[in-house]
Amino acid sequence: MDTEFAHRRRRELIVAFCLAAIAATVPLFVKDVYVQNIMVLTLMYGALSQSWNILSGYCGQISLGHALYFGIGAYTTALLFTKFGVLPWFGMLGGGVISAVIAMALGYPCFRLRGHYFVIATIVIAEIGLLLFHNWDWAGAALGIDIPVRGDSWLKFQFTRSKLPYFYFALGLACVAWFVTWWLEDSKWGYWWRAVKDNPDAAESLGVVVFNSKMGAAAVSAFLVAIGGSFYAQFVSYIDPESVMGFQFSLLMALPAVVGGIGTLWGPMLGAVILIPLTELTRSFIGGSGRGVDLIVYGGLIVLISLARPQGLIGLFAPKRKEVAR
Amino acid sequence: MGLLYGLIAVGLALIFGLMDVVNFAHGEFLMIAMYVTFFLFTFFAIDPLLAAPLVAAALFVFGAVVYLLVVRFAVRAKANAGMVQIFSTFGLAIVMRGVAQFFFTPDYRSVPHSWLGGKTISIGGIFLPEPQLVGAAVSIAAFGALYFFINRTDFGRALEATREDAGAVALVGIDKNRVFALGWGLGAALVGLAGAIMAMFFYIYPDVGASFALIAYVTVALGGFGSVFGAFAGGIIVGLVEASTALILPPSLKSVGIYAVYLLVVFVRPRGLFGSM
Numbered sequence: 001m002d003t004e005f006a007h008r009r010r011r012e013l014i015v016a017f018c019l020a021a022i023a024a025t026v027p028l029f030v031k032d033v034y035v036q037n038i039m040v041l042t043l044m045y046g047a048l049s050q051s052w053n054i055l056s057g058y059c060g061q062i063s064l065g066h067a068l069y070f071g072i073g074a075y076t077t078a079l080l081f082t083k084f085g086v087l088p089w090f091g092m093l094g095g096g097v098i099s100a101v102i103a104m105a106l107g108y109p110c111f112r113l114r115g116h117y118f119v120i121a122t123i124v125i126a127e128i129g130l131l132l133f134h135n136w137d138w139a140g141a142a143l144g145i146d147i148p149v150r151g152d153s154w155l156k157f158q159f160t161r162s163k164l165p166y167f168y169f170a171l172g173l174a175c176v177a178w179f180v181t182w183w184l185e186d187s188k189w190g191y192w193w194r195a196v197k198d199n200p201d202a203a204e205s206l207g208v209v210v211f212n213s214k215m216g217a218a219a220v221s222a223f224l225v226a227i228g229g230s231f232y233a234q235f236v237s238y239i240d241p242e243s244v245m246g247f248q249f250s251l252l253m254a255l256p257a258v259v260g261g262i263g264t265l266w267g268p269m270l271g272a273v274i275l276i277p278l279t280e281l282t283r284s285f286i287g288g289s290g291r292g293v294d295l296i297v298y299g300g301l302i303v304l305i306s307l308a309r310p311q312g313l314i315g316l317f318a319p320k321r322k323e324v325a326r
Numbered sequence: 327m328g329l330l331y332g333l334i335a336v337g338l339a340l341i342f343g344l345m346d347v348v349n350f351a352h353g354e355f356l357m358i359a360m361y362v363t364f365f366l367f368t369f370f371a372i373d374p375l376l377a378a379p380l381v382a383a384a385l386f387v388f389g390a391v392v393y394l395l396v397v398r399f400a401v402r403a404k405a406n407a408g409m410v411q412i413f414s415t416f417g418l419a420i421v422m423r424g425v426a427q428f429f430f431t432p433d434y435r436s437v438p439h440s441w442l443g444g445k446t447i448s449i450g451g452i453f454l455p456e457p458q459l460v461g462a463a464v465s466i467a468a469f470g471a472l473y474f475f476i477n478r479t480d481f482g483r484a485l486e487a488t489r490e491d492a493g494a495v496a497l498v499g500i501d502k503n504r505v506f507a508l509g510w511g512l513g514a515a516l517v518g519l520a521g522a523i524m525a526m527f528f529y530i531y532p533d534v535g536a537s538f539a540l541i542a543y544v545t546v547a548l549g550g551f552g553s554v555f556g557a558f559a560g561g562i563i564v565g566l567v568e569a570s571t572a573l574i575l576p577p578s579l580k581s582v583g584i585y586a587v588y589l590l591v592v593f594v595r596p597r598g599l600f601g602s603m
Binding site: 062064109112113114115116117119120121123124125127128131132134135247251254255258262293294295296297298299300301302303304306307310 | 342348396399400408409410412413414416417418419420421422423424425427428540543544547551576578579581582585586588589592593596597598
């Protein structure tokens with residue numbers, strides 16, 4: 001049993017490595033900028049969803065306020081760069097650390113809440129953040145921040161001529177998020193989180209410090225999402241509160257994991273690979289009329305997928321296992 | 327103003343608060359109700375005040391149909407029930423917005439010259455706009471009716487029992503789907519009332535629901551799930567807090583006060599003010 005488990009773990013690692021290697025070679029064949037753009041977004045959302053999945057999927061604390069951390073990441077990088085000339089790399093790290101600290105500070109009162117009360121608290125906190133940034137003049141208020149272009153360089157993490165560096169960074173980020181999840185899955189924390197998700201009271205009675213494990217999950221999750229936010233700021237080089245902290249971001253982050261399979265290792269990435277190209281394609285091919293047909297198609301698909309496969313599409317790939325009814 | 331939030335929240339209190347089903351399309355229900363009012367006014371010259379019962383009836387049917395077509399399956403989901411509800415109703419909300427954009431275009435519309443629109447009444451020197459006043463009255467009546475309905479009728483008890491234990495309820499011969507479909511219809515009908523009244527003094531556009539939905543969730547949660555009275559109290563508190571925040575903070579920050587109060591309340595009382603769940 002143990003060796004079978006170890007085999008499976010190693011196989012997952014090998015599969016991930018192969019997939020990453022294949023993904024890395026795709027830009028050699030696909031030169032179309034539009035398609036490359038979609039690929040970058042797909043990887044980014046995959047990474048974000050993977051990070052969201054750590055707190056909401058594994059630990060079961062459904063957060064619909066992760067846009068806050070995304071926004072903090074984006075703003076920290078952009079503000080440090082435009083106001084103080086700090087390189088985006090440090091901004092990225094700073095944004096991640098700030099987000100993780102904020103996640104724990106907010107988690108301190110919030111993790112006592114359960115169910116809907118918790119979910120609404122996460123939405124409301126992100127919304128407060130959004131409104132504060134909207135009114136924060138130094139940070140550009142509603143107008144946002146234009147990140148000045150200072151030429152192509154890895155040092156400044158700006159590339160005007162090609163999207164390839166962004167692509168490889170997004171791929172790297174997705175790999176890191178995947179690897180962190182993979183590694184945590186079989187760590188002490190991973191087991192604690194799943195215990196907390198299934199039954200916090202039972203977990204507590206067996207010696208799991210429920211509160212601390214929620215805090216840990218929140219910190220890791222927020223850190224990774226903030227890195228994604230920093231990346232996004234550099235990628236689009238213009239941010240405003242609505243575009244990095246809006247409520248829809250929180251949902252867009254959760255959606256791939258839900259579609260692919262919440263609380264699973266491969267679910268978020270699978271969901272992103274299906275959803276993001278779909279979103280972009282419907283938007284550009286049938287959304288041009290501005291009459292909302294793209295919304296109808298997109299929303300309809302979400303309804304269908306979530307109703308048809310509540311456990312996520314990943315179940316289609318896995319060998320049949322007995323469903324555990326909750 | 328608080329009673330208006332209460333009015334929007336009362337339908338949600340029934341769906342979200344009493345049946346424990348998440349409805350992320352609540353704002354879009356409101357949007358549909360406002361459009362129905364608008365079209366009744368434009369094509370048949372029916373004043374929103376008279377249209378309100380018609381709108382409520384239309385929304386009743388709509389709510390029941392939504393339950394039977396979508397939510398019924400979401401509630402039945404074995405895995406991740408919460409997420410399935412969130413995202414199936416969220417997807418539904420997107421579809422409804424898309425449909426509204428498609429048929430009604432994204433233009434802002436309004437109902438001009440309704441009987442009460444723009445009129446004010448003076449009570450002891452304080453001028454109050456009449457539509458809002460009517461809204462407040464309807465809101466109180468709706469809450470009263472719902473309270474009576476839940477606590478004093480067989481249907482209300484059946485509804486609560488179904489939420490508690492659908493299996494046991496089936497044993498005593500209550501059809502869960504029928505009860506919940508009626509509950510959804512009723513919740514939507516209450517939103518219909520709210521929409522008809524709001525149409526008198528708010529612009530109508532496909533995204534109008536989004537701005538009210540979050541406050542409605544907060545209102546219901548503030549009062550506590552499972553309590554009709556709680557949602558009513560929540561509505562009043564939200565209105566008062568909003569008005570007093572507007573005095574000390576710039577108008578764009580007025581919602582911050584509401585959100586902060588929600589957080590404060592649940593940090594002290596994790597089940598809301600009057601919550602039982």
